[in-house]
Amino acid sequence: METTRQAERQRSAAERRRRELLEAADRVVLRDGPKASMNAIAAEAGITKPILYRHFGDKGGLYRALAKRHTDSLLSALRAALDAPAQRRERVEATLDTYLAAIEARPQVYRFLMHPSDDAAPAPEQGFDVGRHSAPLLRRLGEELGKVIAERVDLGPGNEQMARIWGHGIVGMMHAAGDWWLSDRPCSRAQLVRSLADLLWGRLAEAGDRPGGPGF
Amino acid sequence: METTRQAERQRSAAERRRRELLEAADRVVLRDGPKASMNAIAAEAGITKPILYRHFGDKGGLYRALAKRHTDSLLSALRAALDAPAQRRERVEATLDTYLAAIEARPQVYRFLMHPSDDAAPAPEQGFDVGRHSAPLLRRLGEELGKVIAERVDLGPGNEQMARIWGHGIVGMMHAAGDWWLSDRPCSRAQLVRSLADLLWGRLAEAGDRPGGPGF
DNA sequence: AACGTACGTTACTTGCGGTAACTACAGTCT
DNA sequence: AGACTGTAGTTACCGCAAGTAACGTACGTT
Known part of the structure; x- marks a missing residue:
């Protein structure tokens, strides 16, 4: 046999x-x-x-399989940018730029991944299951970045928890800014990258109040 | 007559x-x-x-009308938090907390606004129209926050452009972290708020490399 | 009294996700 | 060889939701 x-x-x-x-x-x-x-x-x-x-x-399964392919590919590119031999800030900029270049090159795929018309939620669950099926790409990127931060950056006590929060937060920042930029194209990619890196580098804390305004 | x-x-x-x-x-x-x-x-x-x-x-019209109501309401709450008489950091924390409290209180509405099952894109446009119809709530919040930053924070030359970028970026950070937090509940709301504010306050730039790691 | 108009209904079309029932053909067991 | 099993494939269907057409009805205007 x-x-x-x-x-x-x-x-x-x-x-x-x-x-x-x-x-x-x-x-x-x-x-x-x-x-x-x-x-x-x-x-x-x-x-x-x-x-x-x-x-x-079902459609969700096909979507997940497709998403996994693209997410894996994108993720490896991002990891490469994050692992390059350079200063931290340069690496962060390279990573942002890699992501933005990717969504710029294949907007249709990006849109499909980010805005799946539907997900696999057949049960009319009434509870607090919010976001369980929502954009897995972002979740995965956030989770991965959180791990990277946790293992490489020294944040003191509560390291791991804060690293996860930051991972999701930074990915969300990148995503929202990229989504807006992709549709409006208000500036060059390089400028966007620089501005976001500036934001992450604490320029919001350092900046002074504008004269005449109520402050911020 | x-x-x-x-x-x-x-x-x-x-x-x-x-x-x-x-x-x-x-x-x-x-x-x-x-x-x-x-x-x-x-x-x-x-x-x-x-x-x-x-x-x-059409359904998109109903969606937009509904979204406008909730977005207006949320936006006024956020504006109030942003305008409170306090230091900048406290106000930022209050604003983050207001947003998170809102999505925590009405997750179903939040989900409907963030993940509209479909939008009004009848034309099979093949071009780069990505994101034109995507989550209007985030767009509007980002745009408004950008205006607020532009008028209150002194960022030097290129003020307005950078303010818009930051507006969308910060809103995206808040959104993604909130979405993840809402589904996993890994920590208290206060802790999430503190961590995000820390991120905005440049702790990423200040933190040292972890011993043994390749740095970040 | 006749008319336009806004409010409302029933009943339909179209299109998509998903499934049931069947066919055709490969290799395996006796 | 011939019956048996499983897999890729088909056609034809179900259920359901978006959106529409055609029809009926109450009421103020002329």
Whole structure:
């Protein structure tokens, strides 16, 4: 009975298929933005809907698989920027710039990841489950950055907790500023990067009140 | 011909009706979260769908009207915190705390505002329209905070531009950290507020590298 | 009395997520 | 060889929500 070798072959074939499907989905998302429908994706892959559902369960599953690919890729780029041999501030700037360059290069994918039209919340749960399914990309980035900060920066007591908070906060800052910048393009990328780094570097605390104003 | 007085009466009646509809929508959103359907909202208001469409055009219109109400209310609370007679840091902490208390008190509304299941993007525009319809609440908060910073803080040349960037960045930080905190509840609200204020106050720049690590 | 207009309804279309039931073909067991 | 099992694939359907068309009705204007 050669079941094991056979099973192995079939499993790897299934994985190849899965990658093909993901690439097709990617193309459609690139083309249609976040309104990409399961039908359209299946058509692009040359098959029909039920197969997608066999592979990914539901739309949320396909979304998660797609998101994981892009998030992994983005995350490795960010890690590289964060690990470059340079001063802390330069590395922070490089990381911001890497993120912004990425969302600038593939806005459709970015939009799909950030604003999934729907998520997997079939139960009309009435409780406080807010955000459980919300943008996993941001969550993951925040969590990862929190870890990095916790292991590299000395924040004294309560280190880990504060590092997580900062991770999510910094990622959120980057995201919101990037989202706004991408749609309005009010300045160059470099300028945006510099301003955000300045913010993180405490210029808000150092800046004086404006003459005549009530202060801030 | 008494058309003007008549028209006036009818207009004000329509506005009253509109407010009633918005309040009904509010109740449904409170109850059902972001999955509230137009049918459900109409039923709650004691009427049927087409009337909603006559008043608000489409779901996006209803969403915008609802969002405006809550955003206005939140914004005035935030302004109050920002205008209190105290030192800058205390005011920033009060503002953060006000925001977090608001999302903590009404998570369903918050979720509806932040994660609208869909928006009004009928055109299959393929260009770079990313984020044009994305979370208006955050945009508006960022824009307002940017104005406040620009008029109160002295940032030297490029004041206005940098103030806008900071406005969106700070709002994004607050939002992402709040979203994460609301779902995981890893610490008290006060602690979160303190940590975020510390971040804004430049503790990232001041902190030393951790012993043994590659620095940050 | 006839008319326009705003309010309201029922009943429909369209489109999407998701599923059930069936077909075709590979390799395996007796 | 021929029955057995499982997997990729199909068509055809369900349920549901957004949005619309056509129709009815009350009321102030002329």
